[in-house]
Amino acid sequence: MSRAGGILRWRRASALRSSLPSGALAGERPPSGAVLFSGNKRLLSTAKTEPRICIVGSGPAGFYTAQHLLKHHKLAQVDIYEKLPVPFGLVRFGVAPDHPEVKNVINTFTQTAHSDRCSFYGNVTVGKDVTVEELQKAYHAVVLSYGADDNRTLGIPGEDLDGVYTARAFVGWYNGLPENRDLKPDLSSETAVVLGHGNVALDVARILLSPLEILQKTDITEDALTALARSKVKRVCLIGRRGPLQVAFTIKELREMINLPSARPFLDPADFKDLGEAVKDLPRPRKRLTELMAKTALEEPGEVVSGRWLSASKEWSLKFLCSPLEVLPTADGKQARAIRLAATRLEGSGDAAKAVPTGDTEDVMSGLILSSIGYRSLPIDPAVPFDPKRGVIPNQSGRVLGAPGLYCSGWVKRGPTGVIMTTMNDSFDTAQSVLEDLQSGALDFPDAKEGFGSVRSILQSRRIRPVSFSDWEKIDAAEVARGKLAGKPREKIVDPKEMLELIGP
Amino acid sequence: MMSRSISGLLRLGLSQAHRARAQVIFVTTVCSPALAGLHLGRCFSTSHRLQYVPAGGTGSTEKVKLNFINRDGDKFSVTAKEGESLLEVVMNQNIDIDGFGACEGALACSTCHLIFEGSTFQQLDPISDEEIDMLDLAYGLTETSRLGCQVRVKNWMDGLTVQVPTDVSDIRRELEVEKQTKQ
Numbered sequence: 001m002s003r004a005g006g007i008l009r010w011r012r013a014s015a016l017r018s019s020l021p022s023g024a025l026a027g028e029r030p031p032s033g034a035v036l037f038s039g040n041k042r043l044l045s046t047a048k049t050e051p052r053i054c055i056v057g058s059g060p061a062g063f064y065t066a067q068h069l070l071k072h073h074k075l076a077q078v079d080i081y082e083k084l085p086v087p088f089g090l091v092r093f094g095v096a097p098d099h100p101e102v103k104n105v106i107n108t109f110t111q112t113a114h115s116d117r118c119s120f121y122g123n124v125t126v127g128k129d130v131t132v133e134e135l136q137k138a139y140h141a142v143v144l145s146y147g148a149d150d151n152r153t154l155g156i157p158g159e160d161l162d163g164v165y166t167a168r169a170f171v172g173w174y175n176g177l178p179e180n181r182d183l184k185p186d187l188s189s190e191t192a193v194v195l196g197h198g199n200v201a202l203d204v205a206r207i208l209l210s211p212l213e214i215l216q217k218t219d220i221t222e223d224a225l226t227a228l229a230r231s232k233v234k235r236v237c238l239i240g241r242r243g244p245l246q247v248a249f250t251i252k253e254l255r256e257m258i259n260l261p262s263a264r265p266f267l268d269p270a271d272f273k274d275l276g277e278a279v280k281d282l283p284r285p286r287k288r289l290t291e292l293m294a295k296t297a298l299e300e301p302g303e304v305v306s307g308r309w310l311s312a313s314k315e316w317s318l319k320f321l322c323s324p325l326e327v328l329p330t331a332d333g334k335q336a337r338a339i340r341l342a343a344t345r346l347e348g349s350g351d352a353a354k355a356v357p358t359g360d361t362e363d364v365m366s367g368l369i370l371s372s373i374g375y376r377s378l379p380i381d382p383a384v385p386f387d388p389k390r391g392v393i394p395n396q397s398g399r400v401l402g403a404p405g406l407y408c409s410g411w412v413k414r415g416p417t418g419v420i421m422t423t424m425n426d427s428f429d430t431a432q433s434v435l436e437d438l439q440s441g442a443l444d445f446p447d448a449k450e451g452f453g454s455v456r457s458i459l460q461s462r463r464i465r466p467v468s469f470s471d472w473e474k475i476d477a478a479e480v481a482r483g484k485l486a487g488k489p490r491e492k493i494v495d496p497k498e499m500l501e502l503i504g505p
Numbered sequence: 506m507m508s509r510s511i512s513g514l515l516r517l518g519l520s521q522a523h524r525a526r527a528q529v530i531f532v533t534t535v536c537s538p539a540l541a542g543l544h545l546g547r548c549f550s551t552s553h554r555l556q557y558v559p560a561g562g563t564g565s566t567e568k569v570k571l572n573f574i575n576r577d578g579d580k581f582s583v584t585a586k587e588g589e590s591l592l593e594v595v596m597n598q599n600i601d602i603d604g605f606g607a608c609e610g611a612l613a614c615s616t617c618h619l620i621f622e623g624s625t626f627q628q629l630d631p632i633s634d635e636e637i638d639m640l641d642l643a644y645g646l647t648e649t650s651r652l653g654c655q656v657r658v659k660n661w662m663d664g665l666t667v668q669v670p671t672d673v674s675d676i677r678r679e680l681e682v683e684k685q686t687k688q
Binding site: 421 | 604615616635638642644672
């Protein structure tokens, strides 16, 4: 062994002793690297501190940000915090049960979580169990990726009547989101109205219209299956303020609706017959989408499809240029009976077109009204700037404005639209910002930070038991085992207390 | 980078010795036993294990050379089997493309979007409506774009070059940070 090697090893050991915080567990990584000494004076330091980064939220935004950081910085230690005991956010609670292939991203997220430099801390509510300020003391950078827990409201009378639900709560209910488990939606109305023309609106309609035999084989909750088995809903009317050229849903999901077994589509030819000219110059995605709707409205389908539609027991329709004015109550004033709509016309065209009331109104009779007009983020902590009007954290390329060391990715950064891939790209963008700032000296780096080492005692003093990734894997295994008995990929546990009991103290 | 130059040398050595009968598989170390059940072996370990598998054990003896140009301009040259999808090639050869193949080939995303040369594009099998549906959501869509999970390797593709499209974030930022971090 060379003398130089001996010196390097000795220095590394003493650097280790002096830098470990008291109470650090065995296995916590010390700063690595070599320090060259002459006598007792430090001449040259090439010590490499590990950047410690905290990510708040374990959905696609959190995991893709973590993935990018871990891949492009060989020393970075990334800790992902999550308020629920279980990870994956909307991949678990938002993606429809009959779209399991979209959930394949869980595999890549699981790989990320298994990295030595990544830790998961579930059951920790940032802003309550630990503040953002406390996290900033413990980490070089804090990335807020907590998504959108709220929704836009209609702001109309009757919105709070029984029978009126937000799509966000309805989706949460059938997907086992703990806060929505007691929704108990009333599905006894033959006509259901969905307000909104996005993919979430189509999801909700499709779940209401899908044959039970199909849903029974998915990871939809037991409770939702029982309720849907009793459902009287035969007709779903999807209502939008603007026209066919402004629909926000995408073609794959529309095709799926058109091909639903046992449900017939009703699209009014009057909505499509004059569109010919306008469609010609549209970009391909919008053009194909519009053409598919027009074809469904205007053309006779082939024999097989005709037969299927004739024998269909259920139906769905698209209604355009109607804006909700009021939910009308039943005689006792408690339940929804109908929705009053204002007829609108468009000013402007394309994505920027605005719906303006014409003065005419129309009532649609329905006791089940689902509002699917958009999710919305909430502020998490006074230390984090928030734009209540736009419902996002003000930022540039993921760097929170006016708050060095704070970053954001996903819906809380850019607004609650787009698919998993859109979030993936924006998370990579935020991760780039963090990496640049680590290099440029914009963060307290390379000063050492303690990371979870200092957060642990804070959580202990507040009696919070963080859930590790291997704890989640126990919950996962239990759900899969229960699902097997029912012929489903999993039976989701919807009570956080039950999850915590399962994993023990 | 290191692993590619090693693999390049090995490929050369092996091809001289066993050209028609050898197949080289590059495998990264699996991070955890849980991954054993997954058919994707992507992971963040930096150690690579080289595995020599005689062709008899894997079926096809046809080898097709493919070139992938990554977002930062890096070129990866690999040999693939006829019949594999381009997504499978990227996964099996561990070609390092950020976020590629998120839905693992289920036509539920557009992250395996690849851009072909005009002449190659014309010869590909016809595109389905379902593929166009997803392709239309891809960033940087071109006239010669396809989804890698829907294009299968054929013998005539020997020497083919595909380009990984740049995504929304500014590629220059990535290059700069990459250079500094590599040290």
